[in-house]
Amino acid sequence: MTESAEMSKEGVMSFLRSRREQLSPEQVGLPSFGRRRTPGLRREELAALAGMSVEYLERLELGRDTNPSHAVLAALAEALRLSDGEKRHLAMLVMKRHSAGLFPAPRPVSDETRPTVRTLLNQLDPTPACVFGPICNVVAWNSAWETMVRPLGFLDEDSPNLIRYHFLNPMARRIFTESNWAARADEMIGLLPAARPDWGGAEEFRALIDDVNVAPDFTSRWVAYPVVDTRPCGATLSHPVIGIMNIITEVLLVGEAGQRLEMWLLVDERTAAAIKASATPRPPRRPIEGSAPG
Incomplete structure (x- = not known):
């Protein structure tokens, strides 16, 4: 796996977790009972909203399943209330994860401009x-x-x-x-x-x-x-x-x-x-x- 693909894999995992943790139950129409040990939605709540099993969502967030279908990603994007910019970012992470060879090698960070x-x-x-x-x-x-x-x-x-x-x-x-x-x-x-x-x-x-x-x-x-x-x-x-x-x-x-x-x-x-x-x-x-x- 190339370094870029590895970074994209980590990015998908981190991005999905961060958006789940920033979304409150009230924002998606779910009741909230008492204090929560961690912020945001629980995995079982997001899994139910996206129509998938908790086990599969856990594999995605931990990077154990690295080939989610477009339907799965679309369901997660909808459940997480992603903005258009966030959807594009998620799509780009997935593309670079699976098609790293099609992307040109990155130029140096401080490369001169034309x-x-x-x-x-x-x-x-x-x-x-x-x-x-x-x-x-x-x-x-x-x-x-x-x-x-x-x-x-x-x-x-x-x-x-x-x-x-x-x-x-x-x-x-x-x-x-x-x-x-x-x-x-x-x-x-x-x-x-x-x-x-x-x-x-x-x-x-x-x-x-x-x-x-x-x-x-x-x-x-x-x-x-x-x-x-x-x-x-x-x-x-x-x-x-x-x-x-x-x-x-x-x-x-x-x-x-x-x-x-x-x-x-x-x-x-x-x-x-x-x-x-x-x-x-x-x-x-x-x-x-x-x-x-x-």
Whole structure:
């Protein structure tokens, strides 16, 4: 079994258990009697809802049955009240578990993005934009984005990472409102389960999890096995130079190695004018190994 297939197997097991444990009896129309030793539905309750035996569900959750039929998966998805994004994630885990040979070998986590994507970054100025990889390492950005984030201390590290910054840098708590900080945290951690089958065994992936596991807000979210759809979302930032900013982030899948292009759309005319006035057109920046971005 390939490492990717093994990761997908573990992902199916962990995902099914996490969703059962997060679903209360009341959410599925079942009575709840007294306190429960463990949170969520009992196996026998989920098995009854999905029309299968408790023994078979146990084999699935423990990884002893690794070839569930489409009908079984559809029944579980319905019983667990999975969202569309969660259904797609489960389907992808199963596909990679059984058809790993059909998927191309994953590129390195911090692989460079295509020259054409870097050109697109440059042409997006004065819209701030960056490209980040599957574990949120930022691999390229344009001058407008640098103007925005350098005063925030984000580019102080040699290899900027959105998740490390968000959970470990106190500045992140100061620039976002509490609700925006939480929404951003959920969004970023929700990208990691999709990366885990391909990059979960990579040293950079493990190092990231080890680093941010010291933050309780990360640990609680990580244990919950979040899966989110990346959609445009609004945020209010308190920028130390520009002041209050209202933005909408749009994220598009680009390049190789699970890379995404994130654009900060400035919905406030005053903010947009300030960014345009302060930005000096330069080629897109990339971290240089062994030195801090200048």
